[in-house]
Amino acid sequence: MVSEPEASGQRGALPAILASLGSAVEALDPNTGDGGREQARAALAHALAGVLAAERKRGGSxxxxxxxxxxxxxxxxxxxxRTDVEHLKRARDQTRRRHAQLQQATAGELPLELDLWTSGHPDRQVDWWSIAPLSADAMLGVLGTVIGDEADVAVVGGALRAALSVACKGMGRGLGPERAHLVLHATLVDLFGAGLTVPALAFKLDTTERELSLACAGHRSLWHVRDGVFQTLRVHPGTPLGVEPVKRPRALELQLRPGDVLVGLSAGTFEIEGPDGSTPREADLRVALLQGLAADRSPATVLREALVRHAGSDAWVPQATVFSVRLR
Structure with missing residues (x-):
C-alpha cells in the first residue's frame, strides 16, 4: 500500500513528466535538418532523464x-x-496521440493541468522552452526567445536545454528561477559569445505547497487569473540572457490557490500580423482568456484560437508560444 507522502509525490511529478514529453515531441520537426534533429535529440534526452529519475523514486503513475x-x-x-523524414512524421503524430491519451487517462490524479502550444515556420523558429521535474513535487519551466542575425536556434536551444538538464540533476529542488537564469546566461556567453541575446522567463512550481517562484530576464511576466480576476504578475524585468554585465534577477514568490491559472506568452505572440497589418492587443487576448476560463476551456487552446483568428489563418506565422498552468 502506498503511503500518503509517496502518493502525494506521485501526483506531483507526473505533470512535469507529461509536459516534458509533450514539449519534446513538439520539438521533433523532421523538416528542420541537422540542427532541428539535434534540438529534438536534446529535448527527448532531457525528458527521458526526468522519466527515469521519477521511476527510480516512484514519482509518478x-x-x-x-x-x-x-x-x-x-x-x-x-x-x-537519422530515420527518414516520413517515418519520423508518422512516429511524431502517433506519439502526439498517445501523449494526449496519457494526459486524459491520468487527469484525475494530477494537481494541475499543464498545456503548451507553439507555432511558426521551421525556418523562422525563435522560441525555445523546457519543462522539467526537479523532484517528486516540484518542476521548473523556462520560456525564451533567441535573438541574433546568425543564430541557429535549434543549436542554441539544444545547448540551453542540455545545460538546464545538467543543472536540474545537480541541484534538484535547489534550482530556483534566478539560478536557472544565471546557468543559462553563462552557457550562452561561453558557447556563443557576443551577438546573441535571449529574453526569458523561468518559474519554479511546488505542486504540494502550491508555491510559485518567478524571475524574468528581459521577458514579459506571467499572467495570473484568480476567481475571474486578471493580473500581470509584477516582477523585476531584468536584462536578457547574454547581456553583460550579468545581474542576478530578483524572484517573485506567490502562494497559489486551487483554481488559479498562470499563462506565459513569448514575444512572438505580439508580433503576429493580421490581414490589416495589426498585431494582437493584450486587452483582446485578456478578454478571450477570461471568456474561455468561464466556459472551463484550456487557457492555451483559447489563446491559440484567438491568435489564429487575428492572423486570419493557421498557416505559417512568426513563432508564438503559449503555455498555461491551472491548479486543481
Whole structure:
C-alpha cells in the first residue's frame, strides 16, 4: 500500500513528466535538418532523464511512467539513427496521440493541468522552452526567445536545454528561477559569445505547497487569473540572457490557490500580423482568456484560437508560444 507522502509525490511529478514529453515531441520537426534533429535529440534526452529519475523514486503513475519512457526511447532512437523524414512524421503524430491519451487517462490524479502550444515556420523558429521535474513535487519551466542575425536556434536551444538538464540533476529542488537564469546566461556567453541575446522567463512550481517562484530576464511576466480576476504578475524585468554585465534577477514568490491559472506568452505572440497589418492587443487576448476560463476551456487552446483568428489563418506565422498552468 502506498503511503500518503509517496502518493502525494506521485501526483506531483507526473505533470512535469507529461509536459516534458509533450514539449519534446513538439520539438521533433523532421523538416528542420541537422540542427532541428539535434534540438529534438536534446529535448527527448532531457525528458527521458526526468522519466527515469521519477521511476527510480516512484514519482509518478505506475502506468504512465513506463509508457512515457517507451515512447521517448523509441523516438530518441529514430532521431539518433537519422530515420527518414516520413517515418519520423508518422512516429511524431502517433506519439502526439498517445501523449494526449496519457494526459486524459491520468487527469484525475494530477494537481494541475499543464498545456503548451507553439507555432511558426521551421525556418523562422525563435522560441525555445523546457519543462522539467526537479523532484517528486516540484518542476521548473523556462520560456525564451533567441535573438541574433546568425543564430541557429535549434543549436542554441539544444545547448540551453542540455545545460538546464545538467543543472536540474545537480541541484534538484535547489534550482530556483534566478539560478536557472544565471546557468543559462553563462552557457550562452561561453558557447556563443557576443551577438546573441535571449529574453526569458523561468518559474519554479511546488505542486504540494502550491508555491510559485518567478524571475524574468528581459521577458514579459506571467499572467495570473484568480476567481475571474486578471493580473500581470509584477516582477523585476531584468536584462536578457547574454547581456553583460550579468545581474542576478530578483524572484517573485506567490502562494497559489486551487483554481488559479498562470499563462506565459513569448514575444512572438505580439508580433503576429493580421490581414490589416495589426498585431494582437493584450486587452483582446485578456478578454478571450477570461471568456474561455468561464466556459472551463484550456487557457492555451483559447489563446491559440484567438491568435489564429487575428492572423486570419493557421498557416505559417512568426513563432508564438503559449503555455498555461491551472491548479486543481
Amino acid at each position: 505506475r502506468e504512465a511512467l513506463p509508457e512515457a519512457r517507451k515512447l521517448l526511447q523509441a523516438l530518441l532512437k529514430l532521431v539518433e539513427d
